[in-house]
Amino acid sequence: MLYKKQGFPEESELVMCTVSNIQYHSVFADLDEYGRQGMIHISEISPGRIRNIRDYVKEGKKIVCKVLRVNSERGHIDLSLRRVNEAQRKNKVNELKQEQKAEVIIEHIAKALKKKPEEIYQEISANILKSYDRLFPCFMDIVEGTASLEKLGVEKKLADMIEEAVKERIKRQEVEIEGSFKIVSFSSNGLEDIKKSFKKIENPSIALRYDGGGSYHIIVIAKDYKIAEKELKLAVDSVTKDFSKNAEFAFARIEK
Numbered sequence: 001m002l003y004k005k006q007g008f009p010e011e012s013e014l015v016m017c018t019v020s021n022i023q024y025h026s027v028f029a030d031l032d033e034y035g036r037q038g039m040i041h042i043s044e045i046s047p048g049r050i051r052n053i054r055d056y057v058k059e060g061k062k063i064v065c066k067v068l069r070v071n072s073e074r075g076h077i078d079l080s081l082r083r084v085n086e087a088q089r090k091n092k093v094n095e096l097k098q099e100q101k102a103e104v105i106i107e108h109i110a111k112a113l114k115k116k117p118e119e120i121y122q123e124i125s126a127n128i129l130k131s132y133d134r135l136f137p138c139f140m141d142i143v144e145g146t147a148s149l150e151k152l153g154v155e156k157k158l159a160d161m162i163e164e165a166v167k168e169r170i171k172r173q174e175v176e177i178e179g180s181f182k183i184v185s186f187s188s189n190g191l192e193d194i195k196k197s198f199k200k201i202e203n204p205s206i207a208l209r210y211d212g213g214g215s216y217h218i219i220v221i222a223k224d225y226k227i228a229e230k231e232l233k234l235a236v237d238s239v240t241k242d243f244s245k246n247a248e249f250a251f252a253r254i255e256k
Helices: 085-115 115-128 135-144 157-170 188-200 225-242
Strands: 014-022 026-031 038-039 062-071 076-082 177-183 206-212 215-222 246-253
Touching: 014 038, 014 085, 014 206, 062 085, 076 115, 085 115, 085 135, 085 157, 115 135, 115 157, 177 188, 177 225, 188 206, 188 225, 215 225, 225 246
Parallel strands: 038 076
Antiparallel strands: 014 026, 014 062, 026 038, 062 076, 177 215, 177 246, 206 215
16 A cells, blocks of 8 residues: 555554564564564463464454554554454454545556655645545545645646546445335325425435335435434424324334
């Protein structure tokens, strides 16, 4: 990767590592983002008794570790493999995959300009990394229309080329959450009341459909889960208020 961090990692930081050397009571791993080496004691490989470290790690294997301790004077970095849960591991892997996607765009621009990717990366990262920790979040803001490379200090011609490539190759991120309403109204205008209630919550990010038997399906689409959850809560609260009386009402999340 072109992306490299300077200095030492912070304690509790999650880092991508490559296993380089396995010994009887410890494992040495290269921190891919820092160009440094850390050590994992056998007690930090996995919970419980370990008979053979090689049952858990192999030389050359990519692993996500948590930084336990850093001694910058001695250059020592203590790592833990067992203290990283599956969600944390997936998030870290996804973060680096996104950055690799951004770097592919840089390689594409470098080829068009007949320059080395490292040269282009250094030229733009000097400006971008003042405001972002990585390239990909900046590129996502370009897709969303909230960032400009030229305003960040990148030369206009190069900025225009990169932004055009970013918009072609990176699509707007979206997440989707779902739920189900069960509504049985005892009102003589029950169906009309339900239509009016749903009309109030309809917007471009919300889709509703009738599944039969008084069940209604709701899908919320947004650029991240925080926004989606907020939209869903507002919708559920609105419908709940409308049918708190003179109706049987229930809502349930649908987990994928």
